[in-house]
Amino acid sequence: MTEPLRQQTESWKIGEEIDAPLDVYRCEVIQEWVDYNDHMTEAAYLTVFGWASDVLFQFIGVNDQYRAGGSSFYTVETHIVYEREASIKDPLKVTTQVLDFDAKRLHFNHEMFNQSSGDRLSTCEQMLLHVDSAAAKSSIIKPSVASALEAILSSHRKLTTPPAVGRIMKINHKI
DSSP states (O other), X not given: OOOOOOOOOOOOOTTOOOOSSEEEEEEEOOGGGBOTTSSBOHXXXXXXXXXXXXXXXXXXXXXXXXXXXXXXXXXXEEEEEEOSOOOTTOEEEEEEXXXXXXXXXXXXXXXXXXXXXXOEEEEEEEEEEXXXXXXXXXXXXXXXXXXHHHHHHHHHTTSOOOTTTTOOOOOOOOO
C-alpha cells in the first residue's frame, strides 16, 4: 500500500502556541483505499487515523529516539464513527483534540474532513497506554512528553467535547 504524503510536524517546543484542535495530517484518497463501491474502505479510515496519530506522536516527542529508548504508546481502544463517504483523490484533513491524559494513559479524538467541502467524514476516539516496550507493560509517560501533553490539553480545554466521544454502540428498541 502506498502511503500518501504526511504533513511535516516538528516536535513541540516550550512556550510555543498550540492550535485547538491540532491540524495534524492531510492526504489524498489513493486507489488502494477504494472498494467495490468506489468509496474509501473502513480499513483505510483507520489507516489515515493511524498516520494522524503518528504525526501527533512526533509533535509530542514520541519519535524514533524515544521509541529506541524503550517507550511507546499502544492503542487499547478505538471507536470510529463513519459519517460520509470519501472517493478517490478526495483531499482529506485530520484534526486532533487531546481530551485527557494521566501518568500512563492518553485519550484523544481525531476528526476527518473533506478538505474541499469542509464536510466531516468520520471521527476516531482512542485510548492509548504508555508502555515500556521491553517489559511489555504500562509505564509512566516521560516528563518531556507529559509536558507537551499538558500544554496541548491546556489549549484544548476550551474546546467542547465532540458529541461522538464516549458514545455507546447499541440498538435502542422501542417498546
